[in-house]
Amino acid sequence: MIPPIASKFVAGESPAEAIDHARELNDRNVKAILNLLGEHYDARGPADEDAEAYLRLVEDIESADADACISVKPSQVGLDVGVEVFHENVERIADYAADHDVFVWIDMEDHDTTDATLDIFEKLARKHEGGVGVCVQANLKRTDEDLERLADLPGKVRLVKGAYDPPAEVALKEKSAVNAAYKEQLEYMFQQFDGGIAVGSHDPEMISYAEDLHDEYGTDFEVQMLMGVREDAQYDLAEEYEVWQYVPYGDKWLSYFYRRAMERKENLLFALRAVVGR
Ligand code: FAD
Numbered sequence: 053m054i055p056p057i058a059s060k061f062v063a064g065e066s067p068a069e070a071i072d073h074a075r076e077l078n079d080r081n082v083k084a085i086l087n088l089l090g091e092h093y094d095a096r097g098p099a100d101e102d103a104e105a106y107l108r109l110v111e112d113i114e115s116a117d118a119d120a121c122i123s124v125k126p127s128q129v130g131l132d133v134g135v136e137v138f139h140e141n142v143e144r145i146a147d148y149a150a151d152h153d154v155f156v157w158i159d160m161e162d163h164d165t166t167d168a169t170l171d172i173f174e175k176l177a178r179k180h181e182g183g184v185g186v187c188v189q190a191n192l193k194r195t196d197e198d199l200e201r202l203a204d205l206p207g208k209v210r211l212v213k214g215a216y217d218p219p220a221e222v223a224l225k226e227k228s229a230v231n232a233a234y235k236e237q238l239e240y241m242f243q244q245f246d247g248g249i250a251v252g253s254h255d256p257e258m259i260s261y262a263e264d265l266h267d268e269y270g271t272d273f274e275v276q277m278l279m280g281v282r283e284d285a286q287y288d289l290a291e292e293y294e295v296w297q298y299v300p301y302g303d304k305w306l307s308y309f310y311r312r313a314m315e316r317k318e319n320l321l322f323a324l325r326a327v328v329g330r
Contacts (some may be wrong), residue, residue, distance in 0.1 A: 103145055199240055
């Protein structure tokens with residue numbers, strides 16, 4: 053069992069706890085993106101094990117009739133072992149999920165994995181005529197071009213600012229430049245995409261920009277935020293828009309919780325208050 057200190061950001065260790073959390077969100081009109089915590093496996097065994105855990109999760113989502121989908125990290129299902137292993141595992145998950153009517157997101161990791169990730173997304177998006185989504189990072193200089201490629205494909209695209217720290221040759225390093233790129237890319241998506249736009253951000257400025265673009269171009273969009281972050285805003289937005297909460301679960305919660313606690317002063321204070329019981 054995870055300690056209460058981590059339960060703000062992680063739904064629990066078991067798939068059952070993740071499904072319970074999804075149902076609670078569904079009661080508040082928010083949908084769930086379930087992510088089994090795990091990444092950077094350098095052997096095939098654990099990558100295959102996590103791929104199989106996702107197949108069971110797909111069955112759990114279907115039998116619980118939860119409004120939920122899954123999100124998979126490339127290095128969790130074999131990218132560090134080899135591109136073929138990653139492609140094989142993610143295709144297996146997407147094929148199985150399509151049979152069970154569950155949507156599959158592919159998260160985006162370090163900048164040198166973008167091609168391998170977009171290639172398998174394109175293959176699966178065409179194969180399943182949608183049913184899959186991929187994340188792209190506004191801080192990468194290549195993203196304008198990637199969005200042109202993605203505009204013609206079925207499926208969804210989640211735009212995020214980027215959680216990794218790529219070198220300056222390939223990435224924007226100033227926060228203001230990333231924010232400006234995010235807005236330009238959002239506008240491109242609202243103009244050129246036929247729906248399937250996911251705004252993966254907690255930033256009130258980006259959300260309200262998306263609302264303005266929606267009013268201007270009429271294109272539908274969804275908002276995606278992490279569990280434990282601006283949850284009141286998630287419930288408020290869900291009164292008007294489609295909102296999905298990214299819900300991590302699993303026994304590898306400690307490093308994820310540490311990242312969340314360290315990224316913002318408020319989160320760290322929350323964690324410290326939980327430890328001292330005030
Ligand atoms: P920031 O630029 O960090 O902050 C802007 C403003 O947002 C802040 O000033 C504040 O007003 C508000 N805010 C931000 N965080 C908080 C908080 N904790 N509490 C209160 N207010 C806050 N990155 C990847 O590289 N690959 C992925 O696959 C990926 N998937 C993601 C999926 C989802 C659903 C989300 C929400 C993010 C994902 N990210 C991913 C992370 C993303 O790249 C950013 O690192 C992260 O979202 C922080 O950027 P931001 O746009 O939320 O806001």
